[in-house]
Amino acid sequence: MCELYSKPDTLALRRKHIGPSCKVFFAADPIKIVRAQRQYMFDETGEQYLDCINNVAHDVVKAALKQMELLNTNSRFLHDNIVEYARRLAATLPEKLSVCYFTNSGSEANDLALRLARQFRGHQDVITLDHAYHGHLSSLIEISPYKFRKGKDVKKAFVHVAPTPDTYRGKYREDHADPASAYAEEVKEIIEEAHNSGRKIAAFIAESMQSCGGQIIPPAGYFQKVAEYVHRAGGVFIADEVQVGFGRVGKHFWSFQMHGEDFVPDIVTMGKPMGNGHPMACVVTTKEIAEAFSSSGMEYFNTYGGNPVSSAVGLAVLNIIENEDLQGNATRVGDYLTELLNKQKAKHTLIGDIRGIGLFIGIDLVKDRQKRTPATDEAQHVIYKMKEKRVLLSADGPHRNVLKIKPPMCFTEEDAKFMVDKLDEILTVLEEAIGVQSESMISEDAPCRAKLPNEAHSEQLGDGTLDPRENPSPKRNGLCTDKHSLLSKRLKT
């Protein structure tokens, strides 16, 4: 485990040479990871961490090596790997989704998806969901309320934000007779308003399950209805599977497939786990949309996209998912983990909601179960305490109160048990502290607040931006993520 630099030197070099907008996890006390194996990561002292968040890992070293030794070049030459990989990917999808464009990142894929959608009928407008995150490129920040609402950017006229179909904290909840129709109706109204202003809808884009937005699973029937309205308006349905595809939901290979065979998106984007950390991503669409794009006369060329090494890595990932029955594992371990978490919910009032499917699970922490007040600071406290116990979790969603679980697909029942046991310990101590102490006793301490704008709270575990100044928790209770050790003492841990 040879280090090139000591941890302080690594940090100093990072501060000097890496853009300050690039945040590390746990900014107050970042982790230096030097080695990883399946769902475990190891720091420079050999300490083992259980990884519940890096939804990118598989074991594909050999395939990459074999192809690297042979050839790596761009896709302007014929090569078997790219076509074989495209064939295998297409086989996982409904038949009409047959044409692939390979890129290097989910962001590049979503940017291209927008170009395909706009070229299709010449329409320009995009409907996106509130709190959505679709990537870090200019064109994607424009359609990502998760990002543009936090920066100085304002919503562009061509962007229409529909309410997130969140039945726990959204506009229509589980007590509504038909939340799917109600949320879809909102999209329909947006389309009508756009038409009244002379605008035309190019696309509706949504993650099949909203991840950074708070682990939201849309109610059954919602996508079908939205697709109907969007198609009627001449637009296309883009399913963003970058964070939620490749078998994570267990029973299906793609998350959108949970909604039944009568729902087929027009464009699907995929990335992250696709190459086990190797930069690769893809857009898959129909022949009709691909041909419309081609007829514009503008060629698409991506230097690295679909290169022989990337394709070999992608094929290896598909083989591993199949050979190791990772979908079966996602179902088994996911069900077990959800069951354990539901028991925790019965025990801890801080847990307002457990939602998820397969190895995509959200734990929604609340201050008050009736009002469903987001327990933002408590969530931050929990992830720092979990880190002390060597479990890596993140908190996300618009209120940063949802513990996000998206572990590597090889996560085991033992890992699930270990994680839940640690969570139980932390929640027990935390609830005791909150319950027995008044707010004034756990006061906000000056050094911690002073750090807020630049460091504390602003390191985020999702993919986006969370500036504490624009994300005040409804009611600060003095839990300070960067001073967890100090706080811990007060909490008598």
Place this chain on the structure above:
Amino acid sequence: MCELYSKPDTLALRRKHIGPSCKVFFAADPIKIVRAQRQYMFDETGEQYLDCINNVAHDVVKAALKQMELLNTNSRFLHDNIVEYARRLAATLPEKLSVCYFTNSGSEANDLALRLARQFRGHQDVITLDHAYHGHLSSLIEISPYKFRKGKDVKKAFVHVAPTPDTYRGKYREDHADPASAYAEEVKEIIEEAHNSGRKIAAFIAESMQSCGGQIIPPAGYFQKVAEYVHRAGGVFIADEVQVGFGRVGKHFWSFQMHGEDFVPDIVTMGKPMGNGHPMACVVTTKEIAEAFSSSGMEYFNTYGGNPVSSAVGLAVLNIIENEDLQGNATRVGDYLTELLNKQKAKHTLIGDIRGIGLFIGIDLVKDRQKRTPATDEAQHVIYKMKEKRVLLSADGPHRNVLKIKPPMCFTEEDAKFMVDKLDEILTVLEEAIGVQSESMISEDAPCRAKLPNEAHSEQLGDGTLDPRENPSPKRNGLCTDKHSLLSKRLKT
């Protein structure tokens, strides 16, 4: 050399599953490459091709493997590789360029460069050069006349196109007293006009040498003057080194450095050869610009950018450039190749201009040396004939008449000699055919023309779009790139 599919099957699968906008080289008779070693590529029959165009190759397999076996994860954990790599990259640049943002592609890098520039002073407008190509993303097509002039897109109001500082075929030529000042003056006038319309300049962006635009080397002093005008307007200078960086020009590591120490861009983007085919790229900027970006409160996170494997690969590439003295090689072989080509120019009237530095060379083919009429069809004919002789070249520029030479950095004098000998043979036969035959004899043949809109001519060797319908050669002489074998007979080859 095991193939998964026969070449026709590979082609058929490609047609079925890969987007038709993704063109292959030599569409009428594409090459299937199964193996490569340094500057040589091998097809499925074992045939060897000399590679004069893939400016991406180095040998880095071992470094990648070593790091892949150990760890690959994202940059939210501390890791020595990313900081060491950033330190090494910064050391190749002027001191004020010290802050790095790692991405997966040159396109992602240029998109981020625009965001940095716009955030810096809140200005929005961008000045770009005519025929420029900066990437395949929506935000980059907008500033790439090479792309948007060919598609259905129109120039946006925030984009200003300055004339390419081309002293061979541009507005001010080598007979002008001071072309550098004259071209820079055009930029100054654009800025004044923008200001008169109440617009503000965020950035001037240019490749340090324009590649797809026709291998254009700006006259000395041009960049300094442009930078002065742009800075005065509150804008920043973005040097796009994606295609021309990493020692290709020989004497300097970065192409912009040819212009002297008194010219330092505010932002430099890099990619392609950076990872020897591994998808990685970077934006380097000043502390001041990085801090302004960070102060917006919007975080920048790129899942794969700067991951431990990419960084290890990048370090290996830097080591190889140094240890194998690839910059020295670029100077030596480049000088030798330019000398050989200048002898060819003396011999062949089809060669209008030889321009280049190091292993970045353009051969500008003309029908008429006085009028400098681009010899578009002849250039296409030449690259197809070169392919028959197992040499891979491309033709680019707005008229697609410039033979573009950007070989792997390990290109040797023997390779240079071999390439020039083949070119000599082809030009000799071609000039004889053109000279002795009237245009009517080499008539345009129907099958070839019928294929034009979809296939023939539209496969391009650069990074962009060239639709023949919008690129009519000034005077077609019946040379048909897709019917080279038929044509060859007429030319008595």
